[in-house]
Structure formats: structure tokens, C-alpha cells
Amino acid sequence: MRSRMFKKLALVAGVVAMAAGCSSYSRTDKAQTQISFGSSVARKGLWREAAFRFERAVQQEPNNARAHNNLAVALEAEGEFARALAEYKRALELDSGDSYIRRNYARFAEFYTSYTRTTGKASGGP
């Protein structure tokens, strides 16, 4: 009796876990869905698609620091450095305490300073 109950409980937990995993891709109107999908394609090196997803996430949730951070990284990978800078700054404005965003920004700033020093201009600017 007790064993059957545990089995049922396990089944229910499994279904809930699977549903949680699947639901992240099924609701495209949520910023979290776009971030989740964008990050999975980013890890495969598909940065243009990732940038598109993160851009959608930013549109859906303009105050989501994580979305701005991810968009900045994707823009960097695409060589749009001036836009990446603006996104990093926005991400920091929204969540200045996040250590990952701060670290990304510090590394980017180091690169971008030397890049603009040598080229004399910002790349990928509007």
C-alpha cells in the first residue's frame, strides 16, 4: 500500500519535472523562455540567433538585468561592441550587485578600451 503511494508520488514528481523542463520552450511570450532558448543556442556558438532571442527577452522585460547581460555578450560575439557596451551598462544599472555581470563588464571594458584606443573609434555603433 505504502509502496504504491511512493510510486505514484515519484510518477507525479517526474511528470512535474518534465513539464517544468518543457514549458520553458513552449511559452515564447515570456522573457525567461527567450533567455533559456537563447542561452542554449549561444552555447552552440549560434550567436546571431542568441542575440535575436535576448533582444526579444529585453523587449518583453526591459528591466531584466540578466536579459541585458546576455544580449551584451551576444552583441560582443557579433562584433557590435558599442551596442554591447550600452547593454552591459544597462544590466549594471538594473543589478549592480550581480558578480557575473560585473565580471563580464570588467573584462569587456578592458578589451573595449584597448580596442577603441587602437582603432580610434567605436565599432558597431548606431
Added chain:
Amino acid sequence: MALRSASRRAGALVLLALLAALPVSAGVAQVKLKLPLKPRLPLRGNEKIALAPFVIATEAEKARDKRLQNVDLQAEFQRFLKKQIEKKTKLEIVELPTDLKLPTQNLSELGRSTEFWRALGTQTGAEIVVSGSLEFRVEDRSGYKTEEYVSPIDGRTYYRQVYVEQTGFLFDIVFLVFDGRSGEKILQDEFKDFRQTGGRRADELQGLFENLFSLENQILNLFVARDRDAERYIFTD
């Protein structure tokens, strides 16, 4: 007994299911980027390029420093630059007269010698001409350094002075790039590198090439697009 084992199995299943759900909310992933760097010079990519001599900034010290006498900096650098351009760009290198002399050994004046560069461009058909200055120094960096020492007797940490023999190689290059048709300077840039190796009698040529290879990407980025490796964090949810 059977009941207990079944409940354990069920518990494990619940745990597994929860673990499967974990990555969805794990949060952060480190990603590797290749940052695309546009070429510094606005080129089509197949221009005719002439590699003029460079001013050797350490020429006067050569008589005093025996280690500099072993290195023909002009020849080694020209050979390196020619090889890199041939291998990694589509630029066409045009030969210059072997007896070509620079109009001045002063870098600022060299940058203003518009007439000279225009004449050279017309004479050789080069659309761009590269020159500049080179500085290579070998420095004895040997000396006493403080190091930590844990005593095997009492296990305490002490500091002691040890003599370390080291050689430093400093390389400084200023690029001047001229338009072969107008003779105008279109770019000036400087790259520096410092390497330090163990031993007082480290080989000069080896040091020079270590400097050059570390600057290779930056030098080539003058003419062609290059990549730079970087690591960043992205949020996964």
C-alpha cells in the same frame, strides 16, 4: 522488507526527478567567444604593399651591447613581416630597391615626408607603404627576490632572499602606413611586448621571436580581420 526497498526506490526516483529539474534553474554558464576585430586599415584586401626599411631606435647602442650585435633587427623583422603578410593576407608585396635609404632617422619627420612616400609609391606601383621604427632591448633582470620558505623543523613560514638569473626582452614597434598615391600618412600605431625568461644568457634571437609572435595578431590586425578569444558569463534562465 519488500516495502522498505520499494519505498527506497521510490525515494530515489523522486530525487532523480528533482535533479532532472535542477539544470532548468541552475542559472549561469561560461561561454567562449571569438571577438571579431576589424582591420585597422580600410583596405580592399588585395592592394599592392611595399615594406620600406624601419628606423632602428637602438642602432646607437649596438656598438656597446654585444647581445644586440648578434641580431640583425632590420632583416629579421622584414623577413617576419613579409612572411606573415604573404601567409595570412591577400596583399601583394612589391619589391623595393635594395639600396633604398630613408630620408631621415627621425620618426616624426619620417611621418611628414609626404614627397618621399609619394615618389616611392609612383616608382614601385605600391598602393600602401609601411615603415616606422623598431626598438629591441635585452635586459639583465637578475637579482635577489623574496620567496616563501616553510621550515621542515618547526613548520613555520619564513621569507628568504634568493638570487634569480633572468633576462628580459623588450620589443617596441611603431608602424607608419602611407598612401602610395598621395604620400599621406594614413595610420600610426605602436605595439609593445616584454618577455622574461630564466637564465642570464638567454638567446637574443629566441627572445626577439617570442616578442614578435606575441604581437603577431595585433600586427596582422592592421591589414586583415582577426579574432580574439574571450570568456563571458550568460544566464540560462
